Amino acid sequence: MIGPPLRVALAESVTALPQGTGWAYEPKFDGHRLILFADGHRVRLQARSGRLVTTAFPDLAEAARQLPDGTVLDGEVVVWADGRIDFSAVQQRAAATRAHATHLARTLPASYAAFDLLADRGEDCRALPYEERRARLVRILEPLGPPLQAVPMTTDRDLALTWYETLPATGIEGLVVKRLDGAYRGGTRAWLKLRHSDTRDAVVVGFTGGRARPQALVLVLPGDGTPVVSSPLTPALRTAAGAALPEAKGEGTAVAIGIGEVTYAALPAAPPVTVEVRQNTTRHATAVVVRFR
Structure with a gap:
């Protein structure tokens, strides 16, 4: 047994x-x-x-x-x-x-x-x-x-x-x-x-970790002005982010699922950086970055 x-x-x-x-x-x-x-x-x-x-x-x-x-x-x-x-x-x-x-x-x-x-x-x-x-x-x-x-x-x-x-x-x-x-x-x-998930575009307002290979992105989703932290980036997306993100211009705070409030490096408002995200429609509601636009 x-x-x-x-x-x-x-x-x-x-x-x-x-x-x-x-x-x-x-x-x-x-x-x-x-x-x-x-x-x-x-x-x-x-x-x-x-x-x-x-x-x-x-x-x-x-x-x-x-x-x-x-x-x-x-x-x-x-x-x-x-x-x-x-x-x-x-x-x-x-x-x-x-x-x-x-x-x-x-x-x-x-x-x-x-x-x-x-x-x-x-x-x-x-x-x-x-x-x-x-x-x-x-x-x-x-x-x-x-x-x-x-x-x-x-x-x-x-x-x-x-x-x-x-x-x-x-x-x-x-x-x-x-x-x-x-x-x-x-x-x-x-x-x-x-x-189940919902794929849509989001604006990148910051990142966590180093700019060359960030751990996650801080996003503003359509219809919601509250910044949220994405799930951890894949190695390929971390490399792509290093090429796409400008230098940070300050700091901000956002909520990360399962962690709570975190400090992030904030990006300038212009020019905007956008990504395609897949957001789970389950209780976790995690934003998963699919690709840079």
């Missing part, structure tokens, strides 16, 4: 779905990654970090006692509100103390969207092809129903694209793509993920 801490499989970001056959497509839920270990009446829930968070989700732990002994699942915890996923509610659940978790389980009940089977009745399934792991996952969960459910899956690329276009209103971040013959490889970016 495999147990925690367990390294989870990861996904590499892509900008388009792969061509050809042999792929499986799943909607990417906007929740908290959770590994579920069920061994008789002992249930353990592990966050992506490896930390055990069983006490934060007593409702899921209770539901998991219906699973066959020796079952290990990988998936996302979500909370539904008004027909869509409420990520702030998931955050409340994940941060709950043991004393408060029981109350939140009643007021903000969680669901578990399972997308992989790591062990079946004590058998380590990680080396099996995804296609077989998926079939076993469905067989285990289908008789149980909510709050433990398998995420939808299709091998039809056109249907997957329809999901991609129509499901964002429900809180779906995009798609996860897996090889049907692929093993579960913990700690490896063997999967692909296509996330």
Whole structure:
């Protein structure tokens, strides 16, 4: 029986779905990654970090006692509100103390969207092809129903694209793509993920790091005068930035996602430097620089 801490499989970001056959497509839920270990009446829930968070989700732990002994699942915890996923509610659940978790389980009940089977009745399934792991996952969960459910899956690329276009209103971040013959490889970016984004132009008002190879750009997005810090630049974009940016003319402050307020080198207002950015429409809303105009 495999147990925690367990390294989870990861996904590499892509900008388009792969061509050809042999792929499986799943909607990417906007929740908290959770590994579920069920061994008789002992249930353990592990966050992506490896930390055990069983006490934060007593409702899921209770539901998991219906699973066959020796079952290990990988998936996302979500909370539904008004027909869509409420990520702030998931955050409340994940941060709950043991004393408060029981109350939140009643007021903000969680669901578990399972997308992989790591062990079946004590058998380590990680080396099996995804296609077989998926079939076993469905067989285990289908008789149980909510709050433990398998995420939808299709091998039809056109249907997957329809999901991609129509499901964002429900809180779906995009798609996860897996090889049907692929093993579960913990700690490896063997999967692909296509996330929703919005590409547009932005004005560069500054940069962080050195001008010759800046770490990130400070941008003003259309319709918003508040400067924001982009995600870290790729090596190629750092080189391009060194050739495109003029000398700085002072300093400013801007907000960087996950860091807070940072000081940056400010550029002169003219001539303006513009870049094409891709802004994720998920909770992170990170501006990713695509190219210089």
